[in-house]
Amino acid sequence: MPRRILLLIFCLSLSVPGFCQQTDTGSIKKLYDHIMLRGDAYENLRHLCKQIGPRLSGSDNAEKAVIATAAMLKKAGADTVYLQPCMVPHWVRGAKEAGNIQLSNGNKISLHLCALGNSIGTHAAGVLAAVIEVKSMETLHLLGRSAVQGKIVFFNIPMNSLYLNTFQAYGESGIGRWDGPAQAAKYGAVGVLVRSLASNEDDYPHTGSTTYNDSFPPIPAVAISTKDATLLSNLLQKDKALSVWFKTNCQMLADKPSFNVIGEIRGTEYPDEIITVGGHLDSWDLGEGAHDDGAGCVQSIEVINAFHQTGLRPKRTIRAVMFMNEENGGRGGDAYLAFAQSHHEKHVFALESDEGGFTPRFFSFDVSSSSFNRLAEWKPLLYPYGVYDFVQNGSGSDIEPLKAMGTSLAALHPDSQRYFDVHHAASDRFESVSRRELLLGAANIAALIYLVSEHGL
Secondary structure (H helix, E strand, O other): OOHHHHHHHHHHHOOOOOOOHHHHHHHHHHHHHHHHHHOOHHHHHHHHHHHHOOOOOOOHHHHHHHHHHHHHHHHHOOOEEEEEEEEEEEEEOOOOOEEEEEOOOOOEEEOOEEEOEOOOOOOOOOEEEEEEEEOOHHHHHHHHHHHHOOOEEEEOOOOOOOOOOHHHHHHHHOHHHHOHHHHHHHOOOOEEEEEOOOOOOOOOOOOOEOOOOOOOOOOOEEEEOHHHHHHHHHHHHHOOOOEEEEEOOOEEEEEEEEEEEEEEEOOOOEEEEEEEEEEEOOOOOOOOOHHHHHHHHHHHHHHHHHHHHHOOOOOEEEEEEEEOOOOOOOHHHHHHHHHHHHOOOEEEEEEEOOOOOOOEEEEEEEOOHHHHHHHHOOHHHHHHHOOOEEEOOOOOOOOHHHHHHOOEEEEEEEOOOOHHHHOOOOOOOHHHOOHHHHHHHHHHHHHHHHHHHHHOO
């Protein structure tokens, strides 16, 4: 009996219709081998970090990154590359911040601090006030205006070191950063200090977005390093009369035009069914945006490159998207959804990589139970390459709007133990990314995209 007939019988005998393990194993290995031996992701990341640098929405560097990643997608072999317009917030940090602890004996201790994203700046003299420490939002509400008015509120909410999943700790402790300034303003505070959202103690302040409530006047807000947060907390126990001074120069300017960058390989059998793979192109301005999220961008470009270089033509259209403005507005994800809806596009699957370029561990999915059961059949194919689990729990912020269209969503989850050492900090630099770990993530993303393209959901 001819080999191709035996192969067909084997494929038809499997439980999932159209699922041919032998063929898929060979194709996945081809993608993996190409990416690990000849992938361009690491050099693309080097260019993004070292030739361009931080890419805050609305900045000149963000514009340069749009041009650079469009060129990368063309070089990778995308059939079509284009820019999708979106208006983005334009927040600028201004001159470097300064601050110190002023003890009641007259001594001063400098602070490692940075303004929170979207924060207003201080007046020219800065803010100088007594400090009140809170370790939860509930404590702030219990204290109320009588205790808070005229003071700087210090949100000292450490990330819980007992959680193996550091993103769980981030989600729990982050309330002080994203909602703290608005809630402190409600009770008459004149400023806010936030303990940086970092897993370990160091001297790096970690920025990140905060939001204001239109019902209360905005107040300036800064993050201080975890070491300084511990120091300040200890000093407050001994010196209740100490104060803190800080000065920031940030401001929010008028929205600016920007773009999502999109490159696609058109499907051979179902070209109108779109699979999105992406990361966000913007980054905070303190580091180089290597892990957050240059890694996700170059991994997505690598998917296009791997399909092109190996000659594997997808059945469904694969679209790599560099989303703009995830960090302080989410405008790129909203623009992508609006375009898809207005053009009646059919988005069947979307995957985001936005947790750094560390060793891949698992994929999460926001899909129906039937689709998840289908996906689970593929887990053994990825196990040899370092992805050990599929879970039904969440996706990514840029692709989440597509849920309104019924799109199945997914996210890559690398090992998270070191991510919050660099997240939103000056330490998020190219040198902190391992080439091998970055490419392993890209290879596993490419494998999953291939399987969805071949078999659908």
